[in-house]
Amino acid sequence: MTEELDAGLVAEQIRQADVLAPPDQTTEIGRRRARKEDAKLVTGQTTWTDNIQFPGMLHAALLRSPMAHARITKLDVSGALQRPGVIAAYTASDLGADQIGLPCAWPVTPDMVHPDHHPIAVDEVRHVGDPVAVVVARDRYSAADALEAIDVEYDALPAVVDMEEALKDEVLVHADKGTNRSFTWPFENGPVDDVFAAAEVVVERRFIQQRLVPCAMEPRAVVVAPLPASDEYTVYSSTQVPHVLKLMLAMVTGLPEHKLRVVAPDVGGGFGSKLQVYGEEVVCLLLARRLGRPVKWTESRSEGFLATHHGRDQIQDIAIAADRDGTIRGLKVELKADMGAYLMLVTPGVPVLGAFMFNAIYKMDAYRFTCTGVFTTKTPTDAYRGAGRPEATFAIERVMDELAVELGMDPLELRRKNWIRHEEFPYTTIAGLTYDSGNYEAATDRATELFDYEGLRAEQQQRRDRNDPVQLGIGISTFTEMCGLAPSRVLGQLSYGAGGWEAATIRMLPTGKVEVVTGTSPHGQGHVTSWSQIASDALGVPFEDVEVIHGDTKTAPMGMDTYGSRSLVVGGIAVHKACEKVVDKARRVAAHLLEASEGDIDFQRGVFSVKGSPDAKVSIQEVALATFAAHNLPEGMEPSLNSDYVLDPENFSFPHGTHLCAVEVDTETGWVQIRKYVAVDDVGNVINPLIVEGQVHGGLAQGIAQALFEEGVYDADGNLTSGTLVDYLVPAASDLPEFVTDRTVTPSTSNPLGVKGVGEAGTIASTPAVVNAVLDAVRHLGVQDVRMPCSPERVWRALHEAQAGAR
């Protein structure tokens, strides 16, 4: 276990452990460990950013535009300065050259149109919520009150909220750019035009990915604590990316990188929305520097709806070409992606990532993808759980069902006919990625077994036959995703501004306790527990003896942070590799202490012993103490077992699975009820099944929410009409079903633990499964499509329009 990891053996152990949970489990990896993180969270001893207080700390509040698009004709903050408790108030012109534009790290094409994006708007506002002024006061109530005393007038400009309207360039979001088109990113492989010209069947569809609001439960917050004497700053932020933030703050403010420290304290969820460099982070830093006092800003939820980036919002035109027997020949995708008013950290890259996922698990001869990024007068979009991959998976899985209807085939059979067979791995797809492993047959077999596919199909037929007002639909999603972002060379090819490595440091303390320093930055994922399990196995120390340090650029100086289901596959493997280096050093010391040659030393569960003389042994804890004392070390050896590893992954990982959903649709009310949801995921080997299941559950909830509940709705004037939790339906417990989850285990062959990542799988898979089920329930009544979210009103209207059409 500790040295050469037999992936297949571990897989089998994990499988058994998960089912039987034997008390004598000898490895930490695979064990259902309740989390170390929980104690502070269930007792309220957490350090959320908004909990942080410093003596003399000031509170910032931002005045935000109520207009989607306008010129600022008057802006006077003097009234605010008269209010009690107000220390300062600034507009963009007050901040002047101090406020440099916010960064976009992903210029997807050389000619990408990249407008300036100031933390405080300069002269013109471009979405509701664009900040126009900031007030700093002694307490949060005084700051909020003072906003009302700011005198601001706007000259309204036309809003443009629809991408196709925007592409006409009649209303320009950024007049100086002359266009609302940010970029067009093309990809092509194979004879696309020939394939489509010769195709026996072509199915074309347009799907709309509605705009979603991430809604992490913790609203964002920032505290900046300055040390004016030396011009040093500590930035506490509710962020997923403290390391990225530190670098970017240095770049956009000009403050020297070594004078900045960024801390992500306890962070209450992110889902991509805290993978960002936000204006408020820059503004608080500038304010703390100007005023020489700590400054806090905490967003309200309603403010967050406007100020924290949104997700999705795409128009997808997809065409699939196939033979009559169901063999897929080609795929064409034309994507329009709403950037919102500005490009933020990875805004343009999100839809482009989809390029590699539309082809999904299917073999084909030709593929064309283009993505056009479009500016509108709406809150910017950026990564939201899945980031480009759920959108792509939705479109391909929906169109597979449409093709099955066209061909009169069972949708599951159509998928079986076209997916990459288990024996064909590794397989290079039409999009150019090499999938290292997969077993779609096994996952699908398990899912259909748990689901009772045949039984539900029979019931569906009966309901149809008797014209039951409540119809049954079955939806399928056989998905894959690319995780473990990412091999740095690939990111370079895609013009991303950084690499995709991850760092780990292992510190062996003199008493044999262990500190794992990780560059990942968890905000709910349980890295402290999982990394402890990895280190415990690799070093042979008790789980309880491991502490994990993260989320502070001073104590964990190197990292690329947490997003894109990358943490385990890149960061967790870095921990494993760093532990191996510790063991190598310790082996040398052990050999010296045992007066044997290194080659004769075995290492098992924390004990070094001499081959053939099992009584001659020394524990890793004893080696740690002996190394610390340094009285008797091998010649030339440093007195330290501490080790670093920076891992640049050789490939992405490709979790996959088969999700089956049965819905009941009340044809009289349009009400959709999930009757059964089966998720069989293959995320490779599993460190902690409890955590994996939790990730799947939460992912399913968010994907189902896109299918049935959530939509960021803008009116024609650019107002977000679903701008609070009253109007934007984040599902409650009563809105969701009990899920049936299981796993198959096909280890990744690209990393030594055989892991693949799990953070986004549920979200990616579930949306098409649910919508396919809704359509399957009502297609025989003439319904061709229902736009997401499939609310009762939308379903009811679709049914009535279909009936009207049939008359």
Place this chain on the structure above:
Amino acid sequence: MTTVQMTVDGVRYQDEVEPRLLLVHYLRDRLGRTGTPIGCDTSNCGACTVHLDGKAVKSCAVLAVQADGADVTTIQGLADGQWHPVQQAFHDNHALQCGYCTPGMIMAAVDLLRDNPSPSDEEIRHGLEGNLCRCTGYQNIVRAVRQAAEQMEAAK
């Protein structure tokens, strides 16, 4: 300014407060009881749920002056020497991930179990519908509340 007196997690306080001060801000900013977080401004999310004289309330929807004379229990005052069975069950069942909704979810669950000591899954789901969680999909929360109910019943 108005004078309020209340007991919070067993400690008596008397303070001058603005009449508009929300109970949650009083707890967090004045008393430093930051275990109770704020998740929204429309009383939808329930992250700030505390017990006011033994009943669950959303402390963002109560003014500090309304709690005058009351006995307030927050997540920080729930454990009595050892964790409350609901706290333990949340840990055992992985019913939390980021943990931001957890204080409110636990306080709401404790109140639910007071009203209905052995709820069905359906009753748990409806009983907690005023508390939003974005991480867990609620499955393990339902499981945890069920387990806590069983343990609390068994301990009677």
